[in-house]
Amino acid sequence: PALVKDGSLRTLSTSARRSTVMQAWVIDKYGNNSVLRYTKNASFPIIHYPNEVIVKVNAAGLNPLDINMRGGYGAATLAMKRDPLSINKAGSEFPLILGRDVSGVIMECGLDVSYFKPGDEVWAAIPPWKQGSLAEFVVLSANELRQNLQVSHKPKSLSHVDAASLPYVAATAWSALVNTGGLNKDNSAKKRVLILGGSGGVGTFAIQMLKSWGAHVTVTCSQNAEHLVRGLGADDVVDYTAGPVERKLHTLEKFDVILDNIGGETEHWALSLLKPWCGAKYVTLVTPFLRNTDQLGLADGMMQTAVTVATKALKHITKGVHYRWGFFAPSGPALDDVSEMVDAGKIRAVVEEQFSFAQVPKAFEKVEKGHARGKIVVTVT
Numbered sequence: 532p533a534l535v536k537d538g539s540l541r542t543l544s545t546s547a548r549r550s551t552v553m554q555a556w557v558i559d560k561y562g563n564n565s566v567l568r569y570t571k572n573a574s575f576p577i578i579h580y581p582n583e584v585i586v587k588v589n590a591a592g593l594n595p596l597d598i599n600m601r602g603g604y605g606a607a608t609l610a611m612k613r614d615p616l617s618i619n620k621a622g623s624e625f626p627l628i629l630g631r632d633v634s635g636v637i638m639e640c641g642l643d644v645s646y647f648k649p650g651d652e653v654w655a656a657i658p659p660w661k662q663g664s665l666a667e668f669v670v671l672s673a674n675e676l677r678q679n680l681q682v683s684h685k686p687k688s689l690s691h692v693d694a695a696s697l698p699y700v701a702a703t704a705w706s707a708l709v710n711t712g713g714l715n716k717d718n719s720a721k722k723r724v725l726i727l728g729g730s731g732g733v734g735t736f737a738i739q740m741l742k743s744w745g746a747h748v749t750v751t752c753s754q755n756a757e758h759l760v761r762g763l764g765a766d767d768v769v770d771y772t773a774g775p776v777e778r779k780l781h782t783l784e785k786f787d788v789i790l791d792n793i794g795g796e797t798e799h800w801a802l803s804l805l806k807p808w809c810g811a812k813y814v815t816l817v818t819p820f821l822r823n824t825d826q827l828g829l830a831d832g833m834m835q836t837a838v839t840v841a842t843k844a845l846k847h848i849t850k851g852v853h854y855r856w857g858f859f860a861p862s863g864p865a866l867d868d869v870s871e872m873v874d875a876g877k878i879r880a881v882v883e884e885q886f887s888f889a890q891v892p893k894a895f896e897k898v899e900k901g902h903a904r905g906k907i908v909v910t911v912t
């Protein structure tokens with residue numbers, strides 16, 4: 532049943548006299564691109580809680596996470612989040628809809644929603660445990676108290692395609708740089724920030740946000756992405772394909788914050804680029820958190836994660852720098868701020884390529900190849 536705005540309890544599909552099915556790209560098992568299946572018969576989403584809204588999807592953005600989730604990454608952990616009491620059988624997440632970014636229009640609001648109304652143009656980053664945006668419609672939380680709010684009014688100056696390129700990377704960069712890195716619009720002026728991997732989704736957004744807050748931004752990327760990142764405001768650009776990148780970075784003044792979008796070997800040398808004993812932080816987005824909880828279960832995985840991060844943090848704190856893990860966190864209020872920055876002309880969308888709804892497998896192939904220069908977006912309706 533749906534708790535809809537007129538106070539009645541009805542199934543949304545009958546209340547709105549809509550079809551009970553919709554078009555979507557789903558997966559029925561984990562695997563390579565061949566598991567993607569187009570259907571006209573995906574279940575129409577239903578409002579289960581009074582703080583939810585149904586959004587008609589105009590455009591959906593893809594992220595590396597979609598490729599990973601298609602292959603089963605995070606499956607055990609996300610299953611626990613979806614079904615904490617393990618009531619459902621294994622595989623109950625299928626048919627699973629991927630796609631974490633959405634730009635669209637509110638169709639229907641739950642009883643407690645008054646910040647949004649049907650017809651509002653919105654954008655959102657959809658948490659990975661929820662059904663995604665590669666579908667005609669998606670249900671999202673729009674809590675009136677603005678806690679757990681996922682939805683935000685879309686920037687007026689952006690098309691749906693451009694808007695769908697931003698929410699997930701914006702929410703991730705915000706969470707990593709603001710919540711974990713301690714930066715904000717009032718304290719970033721003259722701070723020196725290094726972004727390892729500036730040419731992809733997170734990097735192209737983070738450069739612009741930091742520049743609009745007055746930070747000095749150094750970026751590592753391939754030589755052929757230099758023009759792109761400089762155009763977004765990067766002050767110093769280091770080509771990582773031209774020899775050991777750490778050697779060149781060591782010749783530069785030290786940094787207050789490092790955002791690591793690359794991971795792997797980087798953490799062996801990157802922390803020595805921070806200014807010691809003045810609160811400088813290294814925040815990496817490439818963490819073993821979901822892998823640990825997938826392999827060891829939630830409790831042991833979290834324990835393993837806590838031990839790993841605490842050991843690393845402790846090791847570095849003795850050298851006067853902070854080691855942190857950064858995570859995507861859905862945040863409507865952060866998106867509201869980003870929306871203002873976009874409409875003020877401080878942040879633009881960087882859409883590398885746009886695909887039609889029929890071309891979703893091609894869009895996945897493109898993301899999977901790597902070497903992103905901004906974002907990949909699918910037009911849905």
Ligand code: NDP
Pocket residue numbers: 594595596700703727728729730731732733734751752753771792793815816817818857858859901902903904905
């Ligand atoms: P993208 O795939 O959009 O971008 C990655 C970019 O890095 C590409 O432009 C790539 O271009 C470049 N790159 C690759 N190798 C290097 C290198 N050694 N040095 C510098 N640049 C390099 O990814 P996103 O920006 O969306 O995400 C970045 C990372 O953060 C991903 O690993 C993602 O999984 C992770 N992430 C984690 C989240 C979390 O909650 N922890 C949330 C969101 C993202 P090229 O290869 O041509 O140089």
